[in-house]
Amino acid sequence: MYKRFIKRVFDLILSIIALPFWFIILIIIGPIMYLQDKGSIFYNSPRLGKNGQIFTMYKFRSMKMNAPDLRNTDGSTFNADDDPRLTKIGKFIRKTSLDETPQLINIIKGDMTIIGPRPDLPEHRELYKGNEARKLEVKPGVTGYNQAYYRNTVPWKERIQYDIYYIDNLSFWLDIKIFFKTALSVLKREDIYVSENSTKSSKSKSAGM
Structure with missing residues (x-):
């Protein structure tokens, strides 16, 4: 019941409540982003959705126009605090996760959910x-198990296994835990950037679940 119906209802209610606040963010940040390098405010990118369907995911653009696409050795997207591709405002919206807020539109459209892989x-x-490929059994999320408990400290392949763990244990209470843990991580600005050499134990963080 929760997975099939109630989760979607919560997504819509919370997204609609948050939408006016997002417009305020857009009005403040949008002009700054444009004036820094006269580029587009948004970065729209194709992503894999539920059952492998491709959709367009919306973000605020944090990089300079025509920045090269850099990847880590595991195929995941490269990011670092000293990444020269980032604009000045881009660094700020990355650290505060404001770059992800346009995904409210994706949630309302039904492409994404608040909590998911x-x-x-x-x-x-x-x-x-x-x-x-089981990762594609549910809608992707703005935040999820990995973002709450590991953020960018574990390799991409390991993140997929945590995504599958989330799918197998999906519940209202798990989503609540992930939501508040994500909020805490964002406020503390923890583990924002990828560390390929990270050796953090998955057991130590999983124990909190």
């Missing part, structure tokens, strides 16, 4: 092995 690029589907 973060969506991969379409080409990543070819890299799935074993049970990894």
Whole structure:
């Protein structure tokens, strides 16, 4: 019942409540983004949705126009505090996660949910092995298990297994835990950037679940 109906109702209610606040953010940040390099305010990118359907995911643009696409060795997107591709306002919206707020539109459209696995690029589907395609059994989320408990400290393949754990244990209470843990991580600005050499134990953080 929760997974099939109530979760969608909560998504719509919370997104509609948040929409006026997002418009305020847009009015403040949008002109600053444009004036810094005269580029588009939004960055729209194709992503894998539920059952592998491709949709357009919306973000505020944090990088300079025509910035090169850099990847980590596991195929995930490269990001770092000293990334020269970031604009000045881009660094700020990355650290505060404001760059993700346009995904409220994706939630209202039904492409995404508030809590769920973060969506991969379409080409990543070819890299799935074993049970990894199970990640596509649910709608992707603005935040999820990984973002709440690990953010960018674990490799992409490991993140997929945590996504599958979330799918197998999806419940109202797990979503509540993820929601508030994400809020805490954003406020503390923890683990924002990818660390390929991270050796943090998954057991130590999973114990909190």
